[in-house]
Amino acid sequence: MSTSPLIHVVDDDESMRTSVLELLEAAGFEARGYASTGEFLLHPPPDRVGCLLLDVRLPGPSGLDLQAALRRQGVTLPIVFLTGHANVATSVLAMKGGAVDFLEKPVGREVLLEALGRALARDASARAAREEASEQSTRLAALTPREHEVFKRLLAGKRNKDIAAELGIGLRTVKAYRAQLMAKLGVDSPAELGRFAGKRPDAID
Amino acid sequence: MLGKSSGALSAVRAAIARRRGSHLVWVATFCFVFGAPVLAAQAKNVLVLYSNDRLVPGDIEVDRGLRDVLTKEPDRPVQIFSEFLDRPDFGGASYETTETTYLREKYAARQPDVIVAVADDALDFLLGNRAQLFPQAVVVYAAVSKSHLRSIPPLPADMVGVPREYDFAGTIGQALRWHPAARRLMVVTGASAHDREWEAELRREIPSVAGSVSVEYLAGLPTASVLQRLRGLGPDSVVFTPGYFLDGEGQLFSPRDAAALIAAASAAPVYGPFDTFLGTGVVGGRMPSFEEMGRQAGQIVARLLAGAPPTSLRLPETAPMALRVDWRQIRRWRIDEKAIPADAVVYFREPTLWDSYRNAAIAVAAIILLQAGLIVTLLLERRRRRTAEFAVQKQRTELAHASRLAIAGELTASIAHEINQPLGAILTSADAAELLLQSGVDRSDDLRRIVARIRRDDLRASDVIRQLRALFAKHEPQRKPFELNAAAADVAAMLRVEAQRRRVALDVRPMAAPADVIGDQIQIEQVLIILALNAMDALADVAEDRRAVVLSVAATEGGWRVVVRDHGNGIEPEHFPKLFDSFFTTKPNGMGLGLSIARSIVEAHGGRIWAERLAEGAAFHVDLPDAGRAGKATVGSV
Numbered sequence: 001m002s003t004s005p006l007i008h009v010v011d012d013d014e015s016m017r018t019s020v021l022e023l024l025e026a027a028g029f030e031a032r033g034y035a036s037t038g039e040f041l042l043h044p045p046p047d048r049v050g051c052l053l054l055d056v057r058l059p060g061p062s063g064l065d066l067q068a069a070l071r072r073q074g075v076t077l078p079i080v081f082l083t084g085h086a087n088v089a090t091s092v093l094a095m096k097g098g099a100v101d102f103l104e105k106p107v108g109r110e111v112l113l114e115a116l117g118r119a120l121a122r123d124a125s126a127r128a129a130r131e132e133a134s135e136q137s138t139r140l141a142a143l144t145p146r147e148h149e150v151f152k153r154l155l156a157g158k159r160n161k162d163i164a165a166e167l168g169i170g171l172r173t174v175k176a177y178r179a180q181l182m183a184k185l186g187v188d189s190p191a192e193l194g195r196f197a198g199k200r201p202d203a204i205d
Numbered sequence: 206m207l208g209k210s211s212g213a214l215s216a217v218r219a220a221i222a223r224r225r226g227s228h229l230v231w232v233a234t235f236c237f238v239f240g241a242p243v244l245a246a247q248a249k250n251v252l253v254l255y256s257n258d259r260l261v262p263g264d265i266e267v268d269r270g271l272r273d274v275l276t277k278e279p280d281r282p283v284q285i286f287s288e289f290l291d292r293p294d295f296g297g298a299s300y301e302t303t304e305t306t307y308l309r310e311k312y313a314a315r316q317p318d319v320i321v322a323v324a325d326d327a328l329d330f331l332l333g334n335r336a337q338l339f340p341q342a343v344v345v346y347a348a349v350s351k352s353h354l355r356s357i358p359p360l361p362a363d364m365v366g367v368p369r370e371y372d373f374a375g376t377i378g379q380a381l382r383w384h385p386a387a388r389r390l391m392v393v394t395g396a397s398a399h400d401r402e403w404e405a406e407l408r409r410e411i412p413s414v415a416g417s418v419s420v421e422y423l424a425g426l427p428t429a430s431v432l433q434r435l436r437g438l439g440p441d442s443v444v445f446t447p448g449y450f451l452d453g454e455g456q457l458f459s460p461r462d463a464a465a466l467i468a469a470a471s472a473a474p475v476y477g478p479f480d481t482f483l484g485t486g487v488v489g490g491r492m493p494s495f496e497e498m499g500r501q502a503g504q505i506v507a508r509l510l511a512g513a514p515p516t517s518l519r520l521p522e523t524a525p526m527a528l529r530v531d532w533r534q535i536r537r538w539r540i541d542e543k544a545i546p547a548d549a550v551v552y553f554r555e556p557t558l559w560d561s562y563r564n565a566a567i568a569v570a571a572i573i574l575l576q577a578g579l580i581v582t583l584l585l586e587r588r589r590r591r592t593a594e595f596a597v598q599k600q601r602t603e604l605a606h607a608s609r610l611a612i613a614g615e616l617t618a619s620i621a622h623e624i625n626q627p628l629g630a631i632l633t634s635a636d637a638a639e640l641l642l643q644s645g646v647d648r649s650d651d652l653r654r655i656v657a658r659i660r661r662d663d664l665r666a667s668d669v670i671r672q673l674r675a676l677f678a679k680h681e682p683q684r685k686p687f688e689l690n691a692a693a694a695d696v697a698a699m700l701r702v703e704a705q706r707r708r709v710a711l712d713v714r715p716m717a718a719p720a721d722v723i724g725d726q727i728q729i730e731q732v733l734i735i736l737a738l739n740a741m742d743a744l745a746d747v748a749e750d751r752r753a754v755v756l757s758v759a760a761t762e763g764g765w766r767v768v769v770r771d772h773g774n775g776i777e778p779e780h781f782p783k784l785f786d787s788f789f790t791t792k793p794n795g796m797g798l799g800l801s802i803a804r805s806i807v808e809a810h811g812g813r814i815w816a817e818r819l820a821e822g823a824a825f826h827v828d829l830p831d832a833g834r835a836g837k838a839t840v841g842s843v
Contacts, residue, residue, distance in 0.1 A: 013626050013630065015626075015627065015630040015658060015661065015662050015665070016626060016629055016630040016633065018630075018658065019630045019631075019633040019634040019637060019655070019658060019662075020633050022633075022634065022637040022651070022654075022655060023633050023634070023636050023637035023640065025637075026637045026638075026640035026641045026644065026651075027640055057622075057705060057706065059705065084621075084622045084625045084626055084629065085618055085621065085622050085625075085706070105625055105626070105628075105629030106625065106628050106629035106630075106631070106632040106633070107629065107632070107633070108632070108636070109633075109636035109639070109640070112633075112636075
């Protein structure tokens, strides 16, 4: 799995598409081109940092349609729209749909690369966040039901003595669970534990 | 030339004999006079007795003049009998006796009331034989020379007439006046006794008129040498001749024939004193006219027949003289027309068109004028109409153009897109190239490719602009062959982006075979664009899967049919009849010109356009004649 970003370019105008790909390659990016939304959908993006440079008006489903479809499918690839006929309604729709930017052709190199850079950064951070979240989930999943009970009560700010009373177990036992679960979750202090919980509100349930 | 004259031999002899002198031979012949001298109740008898042969020109002319007068006598029918003594071929005492007997017996039953004696010999004959002939008949003489009358005893009172006279001096004087540059006068006379008499008369009279002009007499010479001499004359000469009867070699002529030979040979103008010379090439002269003499005699006869006693007639001294000229000779010798006196008788004047066809000319001129007026009126009318037509045509052309501009307005977004697209690509390519250059690595292959693409995109942008300019520029309507499938393809190309923008599928279905039409391709494309855009408008509110416009080309009888079909909401029934009216529109921003202009364009191409309501949507049909049949199309009027 490559770690370098991959930029997907969807534009029906062959010339435009080629020149954008050329520019991106010259700028050091790896890029792929698609002539339509359908063609893009036929080639699912690999699991790498990337973004989508998307024309609005396309034969068949439009760029906005693709944006909505990807959202529905949970594909989080950040989208930079690049269109020849921008209008306010379309741009509002695009931005509401979570687009990184909405650019108008002809577009200058700096503007384009900057927008793509932001999109890639967003994807990278989203990926990082996602990875962290999934690690936490793994850790959470490693807790035993008893440890989880203790964990919930710790997060609720209860003292060890109260937890022992609630669960009808000994204080020492509670302390043992607590050490165990902190080790499993990879936190060293109660403060870290609180931060972990802050990132994963679902952990409380 | 001599042979020519032999035909007129008898006439010549007659003239010779007249002078040589058969003086009257009085033959005492007593004959019975048959029949009573009773004049016919109505018809009066006039016997005309000619001295010479019946074919002598002078005789013929006298006869013409005489008859001209006498046949016009309305109250008195006149019977004219002509007899010819045929002098000088016949003569002598016994001939006269025979002649007298013949006449007396011949006219016994038709006693002449008046006898006309033409020329000297006839008068002499009557003087000698009157008693044996018709003593009671009055005698009128004509064409008898004054000199002859002087040479015989005075005539009895019942013999009247006007003597004739020649005017040699007058003729010569006139000739010299017409040729003021003349220095020499050639006088040609003959060898007979009569010719000598004329010569003597001329020598007598000429000094009084010749003035400083030197006179040369060619008298009694052989005809050949006379003609030779005359051929060599210079422009300072004038020729006068009375003709002659006999030349120096004993050859006989009539004066007229001699004059004809002289006039034909002479390098100088020839004048003569006799009207019989006219037409021979002689210019003319002062002369009596035999016809005039005949006329004068006729008038005298008429008065006598009317009952006037011979003694009561007041007759002129001599027959009237007139200047007679041959117009052709006047022209030939360049004689000043103004120098011809008003009373001159001009012969052979070629009548001008005006003279000949005056009435016809006036009528024709009037008709031509009328026609010209009519034509001018029609031309003005035509011009006015053409101006009006031109104005209408111009207006239509401008409307068509306005409609194309309206289309341009509708297509603005897609046009912008079509131009923007290559512009964007160019900018991006340039950016890519710049990055490559900045990288410092040698990537000239990539750069070449990028530059090639920049050029291609640039051409693409200018192609779009050229196509649009063709459609939207003002242009004079053309009349050229073009192919309908190609026009449909053009329309599809122009509307591709617009259809995409409106999310309409534009489906163009051309024919496999070429569909040739004649006319203005841009205008026909305009029609198809109008119809296609209308169809797209009709689809604005329908579900996306129904948004399709089909533009198909097919053959029909004698031409081609383009159908633009949509599956939109169709045409409201109440709108249907007004579809093609100007300013009828159902669109909020429409001008209502599209279909009306489409119709005027199609009709100007000799075609037809109509709408059809479908179960779902509408179809517009455009029929255009095949190029081979488009003869009547008037594309120019759009």
